[in-house]
Amino acid sequence: MNIKKHIPNTLTCCNLISGCIATCFAFFHDPELALLWIIIGAVFDFFDGMSARLLHVPSPIGKELDSLADDVTFGVAPSTMLFSQLLVMDYPSWLQPVSDYVAFVAYVMAAFSALRLAKFNLDERQTMGFIGLPTPANALFWGSLILSAKYWETLSPYMSVALIALMLVSSWLLIAEIPMFALKFKHWGWKGNELRYSFLITCVPLLIIFQEYAFAIIIAWYVVLSVISDAKSATNNK
Numbered sequence: 001m002n003i004k005k006h007i008p009n010t011l012t013c014c015n016l017i018s019g020c021i022a023t024c025f026a027f028f029h030d031p032e033l034a035l036l037w038i039i040i041g042a043v044f045d046f047f048d049g050m051s052a053r054l055l056h057v058p059s060p061i062g063k064e065l066d067s068l069a070d071d072v073t074f075g076v077a078p079s080t081m082l083f084s085q086l087l088v089m090d091y092p093s094w095l096q097p098v099s100d101y102v103a104f105v106a107y108v109m110a111a112f113s114a115l116r117l118a119k120f121n122l123d124e125r126q127t128m129g130f131i132g133l134p135t136p137a138n139a140l141f142w143g144s145l146i147l148s149a150k151y152w153e154t155l156s157p158y159m160s161v162a163l164i165a166l167m168l169v170s171s172w173l174l175i176a177e178i179p180m181f182a183l184k185f186k187h188w189g190w191k192g193n194e195l196r197y198s199f200l201i202t203c204v205p206l207l208i209i210f211q212e213y214a215f216a217i218i219i220a221w222y223v224v225l226s227v228i229s230d231a232k233s234a235t236n237n238k
Contacts, residue, residue: 005057011048012065015041019073026080029088034081035143035212041073042136067117074135075113078142082106082167085146090157105164112171113138119175130180133173137219141170144215173223179233180226195229 018041025034048066052058086103095102113135120126152159181195190197199222206214206221 004055005059007055008048008052008057009059009062009065011044011051012062012069015044015048016065016069016072018044019069019077022073022077023080026077026084029084031081031085031143031147031149032212034077035140035147035215038073038077038139038143041069041077042140045070045073045136063121067114067121070117070135071110071114074139075110075117076107078139078146079106079108079110079113081146082109082142082163085149086160086163089160089163091160092157095161102160102164106167109138109142109167109171109174112174116174128184128186129182132176132178133170133180133223134182135174137222138170138174140215141219142167142216144213144217144219148213148216178227179230180223181229195225199225 018037022034022037022041025031025037045066048062052062083103083106086106091099091102116132116135119132120130123131125131181199183196183200185193185196187193202221203214203218206217210217
């Protein structure tokens, strides 16, 4: 029995289990532990692909299993965090008659995450970058944002509406035809990696200052940098 060929899929299953645990904590409105398990899942997600390449054991079943695990950890888990948050928030008067059902709209994001993952599997353009927001980045954004809810959830009943609107925007970003850079380095020099190094350098003070709340700011900054970079590339190519 060749044990090494099972290592990547074992790591992928650990990602899936982490996503299930994160979802459970989200249902119990424990955003700290939910975010922690999303991060743990992201670590497993990073190493499953790496191990498959290093051990030269990629497989079709591994690719499908990876997408399933990613949708649980980076789609269902953050959607459940948003669902649990929306359950305890106030709503404007015009939404009060359906307030018991509004929270379920959070799972639109899980559906778009699945669609984004399916597109990624078929899109050959995404070898050194991404087209649309990666699901792990989206999950970290929402996990961090929900974790900070204690600071803003009582500001206005319209905060719930703003959250839903933001969820719809991030769902669109998942499948949008917007090139976004990946932290993949062909070499370690500055030239050609200016965008990646600039992003990483700016992330350090944000993590030190805001700690676990920094992920929402960092992912928003990542999207802005990607859009600016794409706009510059389009201008230079004219």
